[in-house]
Amino acid sequence: MRHGKYPFVIGFLFAPVALYVTFVIWPYAQAFQISMTNWRGLSAPQWVGFDNYRRLFDDGAFWKAVQHHGVLLLALPLITIAIALFFAFLLNVGGKSSGGQRQGVWGAKFYRVVFFFPQVLAVAIIAVLFQMVYRPNESGLINGVLMKFGLEPILFLVRPNLALWSILAVLVWQAVGFYVVLFSAGMASIPGEIYEAAEMDGATRVTLFFRVTLPLLWDTLQVAWVYLGIAAFDAFAIVAVLSVDGGGPDGATTVLAMEIYRNAFVYSKYGYASAMGVALFFLTLTFAALTLRLTKRESVEY
Amino acid sequence: MNPQSTLPPTPAALPPKTGDPSAPAGPGRKDPRSEVRLFAGLGHIALAVWAVIVIVPILWTFLAAFKNTSEIFSSPWTLPAELRWENFGRAWTKAHVGRYFINSVIVVSCSTFLTMLLGSMAAYVLARYKFWGNRAVYYLFVSGLAFPVFLALVPLFFVVKNLGLLDTHTGVVLVYTAYSLPFTVFFLAAFFKTLPSSVAEAGMIDGCSHSRLFFQVMMPMAKPGLISVAIFNIIGQWAQYQLPLVLLSNAKDKWVLTQGIADISVNAGYEADWSGLFAALTIAILPMIIVYAVFQRQIQAGLTSGAVK
Numbered sequence: 001m002r003h004g005k006y007p008f009v010i011g012f013l014f015a016p017v018a019l020y021v022t023f024v025i026w027p028y029a030q031a032f033q034i035s036m037t038n039w040r041g042l043s044a045p046q047w048v049g050f051d052n053y054r055r056l057f058d059d060g061a062f063w064k065a066v067q068h069h070g071v072l073l074l075a076l077p078l079i080t081i082a083i084a085l086f087f088a089f090l091l092n093v094g095g096k097s098s099g100g101q102r103q104g105v106w107g108a109k110f111y112r113v114v115f116f117f118p119q120v121l122a123v124a125i126i127a128v129l130f131q132m133v134y135r136p137n138e139s140g141l142i143n144g145v146l147m148k149f150g151l152e153p154i155l156f157l158v159r160p161n162l163a164l165w166s167i168l169a170v171l172v173w174q175a176v177g178f179y180v181v182l183f184s185a186g187m188a189s190i191p192g193e194i195y196e197a198a199e200m201d202g203a204t205r206v207t208l209f210f211r212v213t214l215p216l217l218w219d220t221l222q223v224a225w226v227y228l229g230i231a232a233f234d235a236f237a238i239v240a241v242l243s244v245d246g247g248g249p250d251g252a253t254t255v256l257a258m259e260i261y262r263n264a265f266v267y268s269k270y271g272y273a274s275a276m277g278v279a280l281f282f283l284t285l286t287f288a289a290l291t292l293r294l295t296k297r298e299s300v301e302y
Numbered sequence: 303m304n305p306q307s308t309l310p311p312t313p314a315a316l317p318p319k320t321g322d323p324s325a326p327a328g329p330g331r332k333d334p335r336s337e338v339r340l341f342a343g344l345g346h347i348a349l350a351v352w353a354v355i356v357i358v359p360i361l362w363t364f365l366a367a368f369k370n371t372s373e374i375f376s377s378p379w380t381l382p383a384e385l386r387w388e389n390f391g392r393a394w395t396k397a398h399v400g401r402y403f404i405n406s407v408i409v410v411s412c413s414t415f416l417t418m419l420l421g422s423m424a425a426y427v428l429a430r431y432k433f434w435g436n437r438a439v440y441y442l443f444v445s446g447l448a449f450p451v452f453l454a455l456v457p458l459f460f461v462v463k464n465l466g467l468l469d470t471h472t473g474v475v476l477v478y479t480a481y482s483l484p485f486t487v488f489f490l491a492a493f494f495k496t497l498p499s500s501v502a503e504a505g506m507i508d509g510c511s512h513s514r515l516f517f518q519v520m521m522p523m524a525k526p527g528l529i530s531v532a533i534f535n536i537i538g539q540w541a542q543y544q545l546p547l548v549l550l551s552n553a554k555d556k557w558v559l560t561q562g563i564a565d566i567s568v569n570a571g572y573e574a575d576w577s578g579l580f581a582a583l584t585i586a587i588l589p590m591i592i593v594y595a596v597f598q599r600q601i602q603a604g605l606t607s608g609a610v611k
Binding site (some may be wrong): 005006008009011013015016017019020021022023024025026027028030031034067086087090091105106107110111112113114115116117118119120121122123124127128129130131132133137138141173174176177178182185188230233234236237240241248256257260263264265270273274277278280281284285288289 | 342345346348349352353355356357358359360362363366374375376414420423424426427428431433439442445448449450452453454455456457458459461462472476477479480481483484487503512516519540541542543544547548551559560561563564566567568576579580583586587590591593594595598599601602605606
């Protein structure tokens with residue numbers, strides 16, 4: 001194995017590492033540096049220390065965006081995981097048991113295929129689709145139906161206190177299928193004897209779910225929570241396309257990614273946008289670390 | 303309402319506790335079979351409702367793609383009066399959806415190919431060769447998994463610009479590839495580690511060179527892993543929106559599908575070619591449905607495999 005090992009190793013690693021360092025590592029490193037300058041793209045950047053960060057503290061749009069991440073961070077994982085767990089349970093152990101083998105309800109296969117489908121569509125395309133669905137007049141899917149029944153149309157994306165929830169609903173719509181499949185894979189690896197034993201002891205479906213399925217699925221749930229949390233930090237495509245006026249109305253749906261994009265590529269405030277990027281980086285990191293820490297439990301061996 | 307009536311049977315109504323869980327069910331307990339039926343029944347309704355919620359918006363889009371504007375407003379949820387294929391023609395040529403579609407196909411096929419080639423090369427070397435700095439390079443790649451793309455967006459824009467690759471497909475392909483490497487290397491390194499070393503040794507004894515061993519022995523053996531990651535990358539890169547938005551902003555003829563459709567939807571508000579927009583959406587969605595329907599098993603496995611392990 002010795003002969004010609006190093007030329008081979010270097011030859012194979014050179015192109016991937018060069019590409020990766022140029023387009024990923026180098027920009028990330030630069031972002032921290034640019035965040036300390038007042039660079040606006042034309043003249044040479046000037047070092048301003050933590051000025052950009054100080055300005056962040058007084059920036060209403062920034063805090064609004066952070067607040068929206070807070071809402072998404074709680075609601076998106078909670079709602080998605082609750083729905084997905086319920087469906088996954090139905091699809092895997094909800095039906096009759098025959099010959100000791102737990103089965104899903106009738107049509108489980110069909111549902112798993114259909115639910116997963118939104119996952120293969122691009123988020124930007126989904127955002128355009130729901131722009132149509134939410135349209136405020138009779139040409140919208142939902143309001144078209146409502147108005148046929150003589151009801152007032154709902155201004156999903158225009159009413160400030162409804163807009164964020166309308167966007168959240170789309171995120172849930174897209175995500176549920178993926179987590180149904182993910183939890184199904186987790187549930188499939190739980191041995192049937194455990195269910196059988198619990199059932200012989202007179203456990204109901206509800207007890208089965210809370211006392212058997214949930215604890216044995218803890219690791220998968222943790223993964224799901226982290227994934228959905230990260231998705232809640234990165235809702236750019238959907239907010240950029242779906243919301244009124246890019247994060248509107250009046251900043252009611254804005255997210256950090258949107259603010260970074262706007263500051264950098266509309267106002268050319270590169271230094272300030274990079275400071276927001278760094279803030280987003282630390283928020284994401286804190287979230288991931290906290291989640292992993294808080295949900296750490298003895299995993300059950302089986 | 304009297305809260306008492308909604309509570310489960312009070313202790314007095316239950317049979318005295320015997321400490322034996324297998325004792326016959328008391329009067330307060332339902333027959334487990336009817337409980338199963340009730341649960342399954344409610345479950346079926348919930349599942350069917352969600353299936354409708356998933357399917358209806360998409361089906362509604364397909365139907366609207368055949369309508370004209372007045373029909374879209376007057377009868378938004380009926381079948382179109384006639385099949386107006388010209389909507390698709392207008393979307394394909396006048397709204398340039400055809401060009402966006404072809405651009406997406408070109409970019410994604412090039413960048414997925416490059417990602418798989420470079421990613422598997424790096425992963426193979428990192429997984430199966432001992433050399434100085436191996437771990438450092440591995441962690442350099444894996445650390446990319448933790449960073450939000452938005453942090454790097456501004457400097458990335460200037461890196462691409464300084465290389466003269468702004469508003470080119472080459473630039474987008476290289477950037478897509480670079481940002482796909484962390485997951486690809488992470489996943490494939492684990493996969494290459496599991497392959498038996500006896501085959502590699504036999505190849506070496508037969509005088510196989512390192513690179514021939516990789517392309518003719520290891521790559522074919524790693525096929526299941528490669529397919530999973532390729533699916534993951536194709537779907538991820540096809541869905542990219544923010545990177546092309548920043549990197550292709552001034553070259554409209556180079557735009558990818560997500561970017562193009564999003565732009566049409568913004569402009570549709572002024573031009574009011576609603577049916578054209580629905581047709582454009584249908585063109586963007588339908589191929590994905592067909593591909594998904596054919597490969598759904600592999601796609602589901604490919605997209606979730608990274609998360610379960």
